[in-house]
Amino acid sequence: MEARAVETDFERIDLRSDTVTCPTPEMRQAMCEAEVGDDMVGEDPTVNLLEAYCCELFQKEAAVFCCSGTQSNQVAVWSQCRPGDEILIEQNGHLANYEGGAPAVLSGVSVRCLPGRGGMLDSADLESAWRQPHQHFPTPKLLCLENTTNIGGGRVYPFEQLQRVCEWGRARGLRLHLDGARIFNACTAAGYLPHQVANLFDTVSLCFSKGLGCPMGSMLLGDADTIARGRRARKIFGGALRQAGIMAAAAVYALQHHRARLVEDHAHARRLAEILQGIEGVRIQPELVESNIVFFELDPAGMTGVEFTRQLQQKNVLMFAVGPQRIRAVTHLDINSGMVEQAGRVIAEVLARRP
Template sequence: MIVDLRSDTLTRPSREMLDAMMTARVGDDVFGEDDTVKALEQQIATMFGMETALFCPSGTMANQIAIKCLTNPMEELITDQTAHVYRSESGGIPFHSAVSVRTLRGERGKITPALIAPEINVDSITAPRTSLVVLENTVNWGGGSYYTLAEISEIATLCHANALKLHLDGARIFNALTETGDLTINYGQFFDTISVCLSKGLGAPVGSVLMGNGELIKKARKIRKVMGGGMRQAGFLAAAGIYALDHNIGKLKADHHHARQLASALKGQYYVKSVMPVDTNIVIFEVAENYQTATLIRQLDRHGIKCLEFGKQRIRFVTYLDITQEMIDETIMVLNKLELPEKSSGN
């Protein structure tokens, strides 16, 4: 048995999702003629109380388009130091938008009005004008930590008072909503743009959606084109997104349960120093100093368990739609029986 816990991007479409894809009505989306793409865009925009939306090939593209739309060159955005837009999008912010980034040290990736307020630059000949705040929900590097709508409301109030735009990188937003119970419809009032990934926990093979008002999405559509994101008969992919929204959101709770089972098993292991609190479907743990992370990863791989190194002495597990209880049980059995050599004195 192979248990691949490297990422929830590894989901594969179910037979039912494939059937929906193969029967989709398609057209040329660059010409605005793909009915299935338009249906997906309208469905998710309505869910989040936004005016309209744009289907994109990836979450990175959706985020970078949003930042390009909401900023001007020589401005600055504020986000956490671990934010995906800053840490994991290949330097896209300065490359695409000529914007600098003010990073904050939040609590497990979550920033607050108290952290943001002192870092807002006013107009100055020497400093970039702050124009945008970016939040991530859930926070990947924070071990799946999440914002509640009440916390978001406080940040939005600060942004509004300072004429700042607010973007949500909602790659795993449905994981957050599964835990908070907040309603999607209430999100749109707080954000200028929201990106949502369909190809992680929801199980679609490709795609993210960027939401905003009509004028902004019109601009975003042209930016998507210049970035090479016009996908022509994209309805086959959009159909998978529609199926995911209709059928897979309710399955995320099982992923969270599986993640907590793994965390519980890790806490008792001699080779684990600490386990980050598990809020959703991400488990990050720190390997004890006298053991090598690379050795542990190799040992797990030999037993059919795949995982990801996630910083110095850290490893990440991610649960998702294709991970079954049987796989979790197998992983826990392997964790319990591992015999890991200590570092040699020469290392």
Template structure:
């Protein structure tokens, strides 16, 4: 898994505590793993080494600013992994955003993975919900483990209805979110003491550096919240913003004005 991967850093180490596995984190400059990096991290078949049992990719990559992995990149990794009999899981929380950027169907982008998770919320706008996809045997096992871990829910048809709307109606508008993110990135790049490369913003997430403003991200986030703008710090110097169904172009323009006023004053 890439070193900034969501399930590695933001799920209370559950992969170790619940599944009993020891992850191997691979750092990259852009969040996008290449097969050569993965191959170098695969454990050799020696009796005193724990064996590599799964490779996990994230597309788009949250903490890498919504970076998008292409179909060719994922295909090569899946092909090489399967030749070594290693399954591949996709953390596709925002895979519909990736498909929109690439002009591909989600089916084509994910067809070579052994299992896929995607969110009905986030870009697709449902109030709650995620889905896991895999073989019939895999899903049967997943249902058992969900029950074992207390994840069962009752009378959730109303949530399923919202999820169907999210799947059927929302993917077509994701390009608006991407355009708004690019608008924010371009505007931020024009503000003194803020560092961001607009060309690196591919989807609906942007990360920018405020180290030269004299503030840390906790202070800056609080100041923005007082002005009605929600953004979070991912470390002391980098802020993260996300565009979605509830954020309009006008909202982005307002956010840029607020940020510029805060920096100037």
């Protein structure tokens, strides 16, 4: 499936995130026709279908449908940790930085952030930071990786690196969680299959409302005992669902029809990086654009990131400033090749007027 058709006058080019996508007409139709029941008692047939479908894709015993990626990550934490335990995570990880301090609030768990590269950890990073368990320290319990990385720049773990890190964690008795909000982007970019990655981890979360284009939803997968605890956590967190088949139908449709088209989003991101490389006042490394996320830096002698995005917005191009001069752009289902070219022209025009 190609990116949906859009008007050629480019009324709005929204590159802030792949969460801004709206359901396609076909997805809306699937939602309208969804068979529903009470998921809280396990009787929503479409939710059951989605959970079974994900278990098959990832070769996990069980799954629980959650409202958001934050919720599925926090359900994973609660299900595998006790108060006083510690999570190890790369310093830019979403779970550590963008989930409202939830590990401490909901699970009484501390987070230890470790420096990596591109949002990714390797076994050497972990070994250099490892502390032998001691009464002075929180108990290390859960190692969390993110693939693709978000603030790390959409980077994709090579499979061999995932293996090294997971083997390191297993050898130290850690549980392993993958924040796979964009796992299908990672699989598309690296060429591995969902179950090959999932088999390395105890739990995997994935998001339906990003590259797959659903209005909401996430899934947590793992062994049956962990997911049973996860259902209890979901209830405690206020996330138990009733007639959720309407949303599950969107996810089923997306898994069947939107995964293959992620290559287009990646191609659009690479093209945007190529355009940016040719614009004066922009610093970018196109070779680091591995999926659908593009980060670039503005010349410090020019305008700030906030001013830059404000001027872009005046010309109907939306991006996020994530630092004084650092900008993030994300391609997705609602962005086509013409919009990428237009965004490049607008960026060049705005920067041509800088002081």
